[in-house]
Structure formats: C-alpha cells, structure tokens
Amino acid sequence: MKKHTVLLSLTLLLLSFQSKSQFNIQKVTNSFELQNAISKVKAGDVIIMANGIWKDVNIKFIGKGTKENPITLTGETAGKVTIEGASDLKLSGEYLIIKDLHFKNGYTPSSTVIQFGIDSKTFANHSRVTNCVIENFTQPNREVSDHWVELWGRYNQLDHCNLIGKSNFGPTVRVFLKGNEHINNYHKIVYNHFGPRPRKGGPHGETIQIGDSGTSMAPSYTSVANNFFDRCNGEVEIISNKSNYNEFRNNIFFESEGSLVLRHGNYCTIDGNIFIGNEKSEFMGGIRVINTGHWITNNYFYNIKGKGFRSALAVMNGIPKSPLNRYMQVTDVVVANNTFIDCISPFQFSVGVNIDKKDVLPPSEIRSERPERMIMANNLIYNQTPDNYPIVAYDKVDGVLFKNNFTNAINKTDIANTGLVTTDFQINKAADYLYIPTKNQDDVYKGFDFDKIATDLFGTSRKTQNSVGAINLPVKPNTTLINKTLYGTIWFVKEAPVYVTKTHHVTNNNELIKKLKIAHSGDILILKAGVYKLDASLVINKNITIISKDKKRKAELQFEGDKAAFDMHPKGVLYLENIVLKGNKSQCAFASLEKNMSQAFNLFVKNTEISDFKTVLMVYKASFADTISFDNSNIKNCSSGIVLNTETDAGGDYNAEFVYITNSKFDNIESTVLDYYRGGYDESTIGGNLILKNNTFTNCGKAEKSKILIQNQGIVNVDFSNNTFKNNPIDTIAILWGEKGQKPVNNTVINSGEIKIEQNLKQKLMY
Template sequence: MKKSLILLFLTFTFFSYQEILTAQTSKVSTQAELQEAIFNAKAGSEIIMKNGVWNDIQIKFYGEGTKENPIILRAETAGKVTIEGVSNLRIGGKYLVVKDLHFKNGHTPTKSVIQFKINNDSLANYSRITNCVIDEFTQPNREDTDHWVELWGRHNQLDHCNIVGKSNFGPTVRVFLNGNENVYNYHQIVFNHFGPRPRKGGPHGETLQIGDSYTSMTPSYTNVSNNFFDKCNGEVEIISNKSNFNEYRNNIFFESEGSLVLRHGNYCTIDGNVFIGNDNSEFIGGIRVINTGHWITNNYFYKIRGNEFRSALAVMNGIPKSPLNRYNQVTDVVVAYNTYIDCKSPFQFGVGTNIDKKDVLPASEIRSARPERMLLANNLVFNHEEDQYPVVNYDDVGGVTFKNNYLNSENKSDVSNDGIRTSVFEVKKISKDLYVPTKNQEDVYHGFDFETIKTDLFGADRQKQNSVGAITLPITGNPLLIQKELYGTKWFSTEASNYKPKTIAVSSAKSLVSKLKSAHSGDILTLNSGVYKINATLIIDKNVTIISSDKGKKAELRFATGVTGFEMHPKGVLNLENLSLKGDKTQDAIVTLDKNMSKAFNLFIKNTEISKFKSVIKAYKASFADTIAIDNSSIKDCLTGILLNTEIDAKGDYNAEFVFITNSTFDQVQSSVLNYYRGGYDESCIGGNLVLKNNTFTNCGKADESGLLIQNHGIVNVDFSDNTFKDNPVKEIAVLWGEKGQKPVNNTMSNSGEIRIEQNLKQKLMY
C-alpha cells in the first residue's frame, strides 16, 4: 500500500512537471500568436519564433522573469528568423532575454530598432539582447535620426551581437541617463562586433554614445569590454563618452577612422584596449581626452598616423566656465603603461587651439584652459624611423608631469623633459600588428595609486614582473591574434561573397540598358566603338564598370533631349573609363536620387570626355558620396560643373567625403566648375577632403553670380596645387581657409582673378 502511494505520487509529480514544461514553451508563427504568448508568459517561459521572414512587425516584449528563470524570446534556429520591413522591438520588465534574431531589409518606424523600454512607465531592468544581428537596417532618408539600440533602465546587457552598416543620422548604440531610474545603470556592452560603419559626412555618426551633454555629470558605470570595432568610420568619435565612471576595457579598434573620445563626464577607466591603424589613413585615431579624473592604462597603439583630434593621445584645452555642451578643462588625468609603435607624434597637447606652434602666441581666450595635474608615466614609444617627435604642443604643457617615458631614438619635439628619456632598445614582431620589446624596461615610476594597476595588457601580474609600456615579458602564445569569431554571433559574417565579376560585351544602346540592369555587382561592361543613342536614364544601384573595349576609340554615349545620363542609387558605384558622354544642355550627366539616398554612392571617372550637359554631377540634399574621383578627363561646354552644395542647414554635413579632381581639363563651363559646400562648424569634425591638382581651367565661370570659379566653403582638408587657370572671367578663383593651413601651391594664373586666403572663415557654430 505504501509503495503504491509513493508510485502514484511520483507519477502525478512527473505529469505535472511535463505540463509545466509544456506551458512554459510556446512556438509561434504569427504576430497574434506572439503577442498572446508574451501576454501569458511567466518566469521561466520560452517563446520560440518560427523560422522565416517576419515582416512589418512591432514587438512589445514584456514580463517579470527572475534571475534563475528569465523569460526568453528566441528564434527557432539562430539567424533563421529575419525581422524585415517596417519593424522594431521594445522590451520592458525584468529578466527578459532576446536571442538569435536578424534585423535586415528594413528600418524602424520609431527612433530605435531595439529599445530597452516600452514607454516611460515600462523600462527594462536585468534584461539581455544576445546573439542578434542588425544589418543595414537603416532609414530610407539618410537625414532621419534613429538609434539601433537604446539602453534604458539598469543592469541590462548587449552581448555577442553584430551591428553593421548604419548610414543615417544618429549613434548606432546609445545609453540614456535621463531620470534617476536610468543612472547608476551598470549596463554591460560586451563581446559585440560593431561595424563596419560607413562614413556619414558630418557629425552624429558615432558607433556608441553613453549619455549626452545635459546628463554628462551623471554616474553611469557602463562597462564596454571585449568588443571589436571594425572600420567604424561614421565620424571622428567612434565612442562618445558623456557620463561618469564608465569603463572601456580590452576592446579592439581596427582601422576605425575616429577615436575613443572622453567628450564629457569624468573618472573613466580606459584599460587594455588595442588601436590598430595602417599606413594609408591619417583619420585613424586613438584616445581624445577632455574632463577630469580619467585613468588611461595598458593600451597598445599601432600605426596611428592621425594628427590633432586623431592623434594616438589627443589632449584638448578646455573653455573656462564651459557650458555643458562644450569642452571642460583636463585635470587629474593619468596616462601610464601604454605602448605606441610607429605612431605619428603620439602625444598632442592643446588640441583645438588652432595655433601654429612656431608662433609664440597664447591660446585663444575661448580655448585657454590648459591641462592641469596631468601625469604621463611609464609609456613606451618605438618608431622604426629614426626621427621622433613624440610630443606636439599647441599650447604650454606646464601642467603636465612626465615620468619615465621611454623612446628608442632622439626626442626632436619642442618639449624636452627628464621624464621623456631616450634608451636604446629593440622590439620584435609577434604578429601582423603586434610588436613587443625584446627586454623589459624595469625603471618604472611608482606613482600615487599605481599599485591599482595590477596587470598588463595581456593580464600578466605586474607585481611579479613590471615594465614600462603595456606589455611585460615573458608573454605566452600570441594574445593579439585577431579572432573575429570571438565577437558577435557565430552565424553571421560581413565577409564579401565569392562572386567572380564577369566581363560583358555590349554592342548597342538597347543591349547596354538591359545588360546594365541584369549585371551583378563588380561586373564590367565593355562597349564596342561607335555611337550609343540613349533614350532612358541609366540606373546605377550596384558596383559596375563601363569601359570602351578599344582604348584608341572611345565609345560615345549620346543622351536624348531631357534624358538624365546616370542616376545614382544607394550603394551605387559607377566606374567610367575611356568613354565620351554627350548631351544637349537639357540634362544632367550624373545625378543622385532626389530622396531616399539611404546609403553612400561612389563615382570614378577616368580618361573620359563629358560635354554639353546642364551639369556634370548633381547631388541632391541628404545624398552622400564617399568618393568622387575625376582623373585625366575632359569636361567642356557645360552650363555648370560639379554641384555638391545642398547641405546648407549649418549642421556640419556635406555631400561628399573625398573629392579628387586631377590631371583634367575644364573648358567653357559657364558657371562655377566646383561647388563643394559644408555648412556649420565644429572643429573636431573631419569636414570633407578636396584634392584639386594638375588641372587646366580655360574660359570657365563667366555666368556664376558668386564670381568664384572653385567654391569649397567650409571644407577642411584642401590640396590646391599645380593647376593652370587661363582666361577665366571671374573675380576670384577660390577662397582658401588659412586657419586650416590651406594655401595654393605652384598654380599658374593668367587673366583669371586671384586665389584669396581668408584666415578666419565665417562659419556658424553647430552647437
């Protein structure tokens, strides 16, 4: 009898447990089923979204899980549930987990793709987004602002996600601290793969922003660790720190054109990070310092070639009594045990004062608060080139103390100090980007609280073996091998496809239209010699090359009255080579869409003749070219030239990042040849790049009301050299920005006005 009762009890318990398990797991295939499952979910529930495309879905995931039994929302198979169309996800409650989802082919209808709150009364706490992907889920209109992930509440986590391809306005990930319920948040942003993020052409393209100017004195305690920032080129700030007590540890910044910027906020820790540049870019930066109490330790910098705002260590002057949205003075900052290999002038002070250090002048009254009580100690600088200029000072550095910093060759900087020492030492190459010293430099400085720096870059105990620089010997293995599989998901990759481009022969206008439409990205269309009468606009929405098959005989594309030549769409890349393009002055040769230019286009014109068009290139507002390059080409008898002048809102934006015009001729262009404009000014922005070199301009500009042949208002980086100007009836050829070091070099002018240098160009401050 007793045994029977026990058996009956166990049987009842087993079936009750099975019933609980069944109740806790819900597999859903429609939006209605999903919302019903969320409504009924309890601690320990698991909601499984059926594999497939979930289109135009706005998910509100809420509930009260527990630490031991969270409520989980996941894909049936990781990566096989795609969220597409006009869709988003909002979560609110406690101990919620979302995993394995893939956002693509769409955009959010709100200000965020994933938001850790449903509304102000329903925040997420102790919740997690993991193993998810947001892939080019960008707004159709590049000017529309959103954030792909917004963290609100406290103790939330974003981990093992891939977040790639944001091209519209707004930081990719943003942490909000508005209200007491969002401070002391202790968020974890870990093991993610961020990027690539393409260049945006102006500000508001950060990958990560923690806080904002008006909550910048607020304690956040956000932890950003073990992430891979991969070609995050959105703007000059990869990370914009705007709150207090945050930690940035063990992240890799790989060829990302910007810096980790301590823009606002105090008492942050930047430890064990790796910054990898290359020989080709001066836009790749390191760490920019503003404000108080930061500790910058154990970081490794390799081939950081940038200057000023993009130097390996950029220390800004502050503004006395600065408003919250400007720049506070640097005080009580420690920079210790860092290694700089082949970096161009790694330490730069007084950044932003815009002073030629050769002139003995004080900093401007606006940017006059120099660093105070700042310590640089136990840093190692090695350069394979003999000449070293480790310190660039745009203002006095009397408030900086140098202790036991070592160079491998003579210090040729203006700043000499007993704390900057030359010592003969060598480094050995461990991997593509890692050099380590062959022996330890053991003469270290023991500063106040330095005992808290317990380990080196790779976790070795500094109490057992200490040395100058980020790395102590011996090291085991190769700890800096970049293993992308450690970051983000296991199932998503940004690697290019294995498609092999095809060469496609074209012999007629009809064939050109049809084969252009069916071509794959990367294909080459070769045109036989002859005249192609084009009666429809040629759409460029992929990477395509159009080239004459016979280099000695240019194929001629002749466009009918009123028919635009080429229309650039998002992600379109057009390569024109050895062609002749002709219009009848009723059409534009190359034009962007007038709206919904969500992503950048690129244009490369080589050995090509362009004649008789209303304009050569016309960019509409909110369109953006990463690169426009015209080389060894001829442009003649057009009403106007290259129009990149529609961003006039004084917000710091512009229509192209790089404009290269080289070895070309311009003849009888009636209006200005180039109008490349940036409205609004913030000294830390990249600000556009123009190379105008070895060109000839003849009989151009007579109909331009501005009286300027070349207009480059607000563009920061300009190379204006080796050009010839002859018989151009303009008042001035160009106005160059003296404050930015712009000057004409080896130009020849005849009957063409002058090139004027304006030292302080009038610009409206963005903020």
C-alpha cells in the same frame, strides 16, 4: 542512510520536473499569435518565433521574469528568423531575454530598432539582447535620425551581436541617463562586432554614445568590454563618452577612422584596448582626452597615423567656465603603461587650441585652460623612423608630469625633460599587428595608486615583473591580438565570399541596357567603338565598370531627353574610363536620386570626355558620396560643373567625403565649376577633403550669377596646387581657409581674377 539519500534525490528531481512543467514553451507563427503569447507570459516562459520572414512587425515584449526564471523571446533557428520592412522591438519589465533574431531589408518606423523601454515610464531592467544581428537596417532618408539600440533602465546587457552598416543620422548604440531610474545603470555592452559603419559626411555618426551633454555629470557605470570595432568610420568619435565612471576594457578598434573620445564626464577607466591603423589612412585615431580623473592604462596602439583630434593620444585644452556641451579642462588624468608602435607623434597636447583668436571667438569658445595635474608615466614609444617627434604641443605643457617614458625617437622639444628617455631598444613581430620589445624596460615609476595597474595587456600580473609599456615579457607562445570568433553571433557570416569578376562585351544600345541590368556587382562592361544613342538614364545601383574596348577609338554615349545620363543609386559605384559622353544641354551627366539616398555612392571618371550637359554632377540634399574622382578628363560646354552644395542646414554635414579633381581640363563651363559646401562648423568633426591638382580651367564662369569659380566653403582639408586658370571672366577663383593651412601652391593665373586666402572664415558654430 543510502535509502534516505536516494529518496531525497528522487524527490528533488520530481520537484524540478514539476517546476519546469509549469513553464510554457509556445511557438508562434504571426504577429497576432506573438502579441497574444506575450500578453499571457509569466516567469520562465519561452516564446519561439517560427522560421521565416516577419515583415512590418512592431513587437512590444512585456513581462516580469526572475533571475532564476527569465522570460525568453527567441527565433526558432538562429539566423532563420528575419525581421524585415518597417519593424521594431521594444522590451519592458524584468529579466527578459531576446536572442537569435536577424533585422534586415528594412528600417525602424520609430526612433529605435531595439529599445530597452517602451515609453518614459515603462522600461527594462536586468534584461538582455544576445546573439542578434542588425544588418543595413537603415533609414531610406539619411537625414532621419534613429538609434539601432537604446539602453534605458538598469543592469541591461547587449552581447554577442552584430551591428553592421548604419549610414543614417544617429549613433548605433545609445545609453540614456535621463532620470534617476537610468543612472548608476551598470549596463554591459560586451562581445559584440560593430561595423563596418560607412562614413556619414558630418557629425552624429558615432558607434556608441553613453549619455549626453545635459546628463554628462551623472554616474553611469556602463561597461564597454571585449568588443570588436571593425572599420567604424561614421565620424571622428567611434565611442562618445558623456557620463561618469564608465569602463572601456579590452576592445579592439580595427582600421576605424575615429577615436575613443572622453567627450564629457569624469573618472573613466580605459584599459587594455587595442587600436590598429594602417599606412593608407591619416584618419584613424586612438584616445581623445577631456575632463577629469580618467585612468588610461595598458592600451596598445599600432600604426596610428592620425594627427590632432585623431592622434593616438590627443589631450585637449578646456574652455574657462565651460558649459556642459563644450570642453572642460583636463585635470588629474593618469596615462600609464601604454605602448605606441609606429604612431606619428603619439602624444599631442592642447589639441584644438585657439587662444590666439580672442578677437574672433566669443569667450565661451576660447580654449585656454591647459591640462593640470596630469601624469604621463611608464609609456613605451617605438618608431621605425626615429625622426618622428614623440610629442607635439600646441600650447604650454606645464601641468603635465612626465615620468619614465621610454622611446627610441629623439625628443626634439624641451617638453618632458628627463621624463621622456631616449634609448636604443629593439622590437620583434610576435603576431599580426603585435610587436613586442626584446627585453623589459624595468625602470618603472611607482606613482600614487599605480599598484592598481595590477596586470598588463594580456592579463599577466605586474606584481613580480613590472615593465614600462603595455606588455610584460615573456609573452605566451601563439599570443594573437585578434580572434574574430569571440565577437558577435556564431551563426552570422561576417564576410561575403570573394566574387570572381565577369566581363560583358557590349556592341549596341540594347546590349548596354540589358547587360547593365543583369550584371553582378563588380562586373565590367567593355564597349565596342561606335555611337550609342540613349533616351533613358543608366541606373547605377551596384559596383560597375564601363570602359571602351579601344582606348584610341572611344565609345560615344549620346543622351537625349531631360533625365540624368547616369542615375547614381544607394551603394552605386561607377568606374567610367575611356568613354565619350554627350548631352543635349538639358540634363545632368551624373545625378543622385532626389530622395531615399539611404547609403553612399561613389563615382570614378578617368580619361573621359564630357560635353553639352546642363550639369556635370548634381547631388541632392541628404545624398552622400564617399568618393568623387575626375582624373585626366576633358569637360566642356556645360552650364554648370560639379554641384555638392545642398547641405545648407548648418549642421556640419556635407555631400562628399573625398573629392579628387586631377589632371583634367575644363573649358567653357558657364558658371561655377565646383561648388563643394559644408554648412555649420564643429571643430572636432573633421571632414571634407578636396584635392584640386594639375588641372586647366579656360573660359569658365562667364554666366552673370557666377561669383567664384571654385567654391569650397567650410571644407577643412584642401590641396590647391599646380592648376592653370586662363581667360576666365571672374573676379575670384577661390577663397581658401587660412586657419586650416590652406594655400595655393604653384598655380598659374592669366586673366582670371585671383585666389584669396581668408584667415578666419566665417562659419556658424553648431553649438
């Protein structure tokens, strides 16, 4: 018997070796060898791309593997195979695996970097992209649209990847449902590290979009689980759900300026997600609810300071007989067993309501359908400052049933009645960002189908102990909310080492040019007092500070020629302090590149004198500044001021996210001092921020073409206060947008026209 067993084992082992020997493992060193190997590939084969730089490659990975014997395309050593230049990768077939590749120093020449399909007829099923990195692989022109990963077909998976730094138009990851071959797809997007993604300055900057308006009623069954969304700030929608039956589980949204948005589609599950904000930003949100049948359970919200569309839980009104691309009514939604810690008014209902604008909007834009058959139950709300209202409603909330929600805040509205219980309870800090109550609130509402909320945030069963909120006590010792090692690749260094800033002392023209060129990002150039005559632009393509050594004796930079004094390049950050800038009336003091501004720049000007330039700041189309700041500066004798008006396509884009003009003097600016423009309007895409405060404007706007001194057309958030306008020969200082709460505060106007408020600003809707 033993002999027969041994013989059988040896036979099986031999057959195993024979089977494996049939598989081909081939190493390739160039594009020709790679495509030749792919053309001959069969189930179980492995193609290894040699270490090194693969530049300008367009890979079409086609093959038919099996579940037991997939076909693999991999790098020789994880992190040592980089795909650069104008490159992309498309896969088509069955049971394909791509892993250990690093896309960097380039951009896709097509519409995607990695695509689970080659054309409309050939796509991938049961395939996987894993352990790969796409890093700053962004288009030179920010207006060019692409997607870094497109999922087509069925049963495909994106996992343990890092996708970092997309700054151009288009979602980072896009799931398509166009055709029966792509619905009911059961894709998995799991254990990835998304971000940081910088602010884009308009719509179409999502990190993940599942479906679109046209296919939003189709079933997708896509799972987005256990991902880390790290400072994903592209736009107001981090995830844009636009299809049915998707699941969003156990994801972490860390300091991301936006929300998980159920934009279209029905019957989604949002369970066990963690939303972490901070005190510095009012743009970090939670979940925005539209449509039918969603279950929102076991989610944890910490320090979410967003309001309206970006509140911790934003529930919208619908449009009667809404087209697919607008807003459906919220019905049959359950929000249960969630915890909200230090969130400003976490429950906000009828967000974006505009039923009072029937005389302004067409019927297709009037959001009057309130939520119906919605249940808010067993949620826990805690605020260190209990005077924060737990509920804000912009319309009646008569279609929402509140049951057994507990808060330490005083409910100062008549909403929720007995369904929102104010009680004195305490919380303790268990770990970074994690605060748990000292005891369970076990007065739980047992609603219909609530037994399917079987576990809490940490997977603890609710059968024996069920408590209000996302967390059941006791919590296991050493429980943490964030473990970054779980997400993305193992080999990719996610955070650069801390750089120690160096100081460079500059005494003359040549030293300034030379040391600016060799300086590392983050360095400081200290200029000795004196005159620096320059006939070429100073290029700012890194983070640099230029400052005078002696505040009382400022270094003076005199610029000749017709080029900009400072050329702001992608990723350029300039801190300019205690400097005198003089032009010759023919150039800009600061200007972006006219094209290929692939990423944002930043400009901070403080205690600086600027005079005799044609334009103070010129930003060209498709250029974007995250922050522009002029503080305590004196700007005079220029033809025009700060020009941020080139996004005129009515697509909702604009040239700068934050514009701060504070404590400064503007004298003899011949035309408009500030032209900050946003063309096109989608109310869910919140953007454009202007602080105009404590400034003095004198003798500005005298050019015949000047119609307005401060132009902020379409900008949503404006602080217009404590300014003085004296002897400016214009009729209109500014037109503020009354609907957005904009109003002038404590401004002094002497012989300078008027500040107007227009309640319903005429804006071209994007839809």
